Amino acid sequence: SSGINAEWPLRPGLGGEAILTFMGNEFGHPEWLDFPRAGNNESYQYARRQYNLVDDELLRYRFLHRFDGFILSSERENPWLDSPNAYIHLCHEGDKVISYERAGLCFVFNFFWESYTDYPIRVGAPGKYTVVMDTDHKYFGGHGRVDPNTEYFSYEESDKIFIKTYLPSRTALVYRIVAE
Numbered sequence: 001s002s003g004i005n006a007e008w009p010l011r012p013g014l015g016g017e018a019i020l021t022f023m024g025n026e027f028g029h030p031e032w033l034d035f036p037r038a039g040n041n042e043s044y045q046y047a048r049r050q051y052n053l054v055d056d057e058l059l060r061y062r063f064l065h066r067f068d069g070f071i072l073s074s075e076r077e078n079p080w081l082d083s084p085n086a087y088i089h090l091c092h093e094g095d096k097v098i099s100y101e102r103a104g105l106c107f108v109f110n111f112f113w114e115s116y117t118d119y120p121i122r123v124g125a126p127g128k129y130t131v132v133m134d135t136d137h138k139y140f141g142g143h144g145r146v147d148p149n150t151e152y153f154s155y156e157e158s159d160k161i162f163i164k165t166y167l168p169s170r171t172a173l174v175y176r177i178v179a180e
Contacts, residue, residue: 063141070140074133078176080105089122097167105132106175110167115145118164125177126154126161133174146173 034046053061075081083103090099096112101124108121123129129152136142145168152163152175163175 060141063139067135067140070133074174078105078132079103087124095119104177106163107172108165108167108175109172110169113169115169116167119167120157120162121165121175123154123161123163123175123177125180126156127177127180128153129163129175130178131173132176134171135173136168136171142171143168145171151178 034040034043036042036044036047040046053059054065055062080103086100086102086107088098088100089106090097092098095110095116097108097110097116097119099106099108099121101107104124106121106123106129110116131146131148131150134140134142134146134148136145137148138144146166152165154161154163156162165173165175167173
């Protein structure tokens with residue numbers, strides 16, 4: 001699987017208006033979180049954040065931390081969280097692929113264990129596209145299977161506009177148009 005599983009980091013693009021970073025939820029913790037309550041004698045033992053995890057080179061939390069920072073800076077450059085709702089182009093149950101467009105960005109998720117070559121992805125406008133977010137990038141602990149310098153040129157079929165792309169298994173990619 002990739003360094004950052006496609007299951008969680010970019011989901012807010014589909015309908016949310018906020019991002020819950022890994023240090024703010026149970027995903028980023030090796031143990032459970034249990035806030036003080038009657039059932040645990042009001043104990044604070046497991047009601048803590050472990051911010052030190054990101055500094056331990058033996059663990060992979062540094063990759064989650066890097067991705068969190070990248071998502072936040074990307075939101076500043078391409079504001080999508082407060083834009084109107086997404087338009088879903090594809091929800092393919094068999095291939096386990098979802099793609100949608102929001103704020104001029106095309107989000108593509110491959111939840112399947114299989115990678116796809118030349119997968120047709122519908123986009124909103126004709127032109128040249130590049131990848132602006134890749135959960136499989138080596139900087140985020142992934143395998144680096146998508147060349148960040150690749151340009152994707154649109155084509156028209158049945159009055160719809162597409163690009164063909166490589167979709168590595170269990171990843172998410174975000175494309176942006178760079179020229180029409």
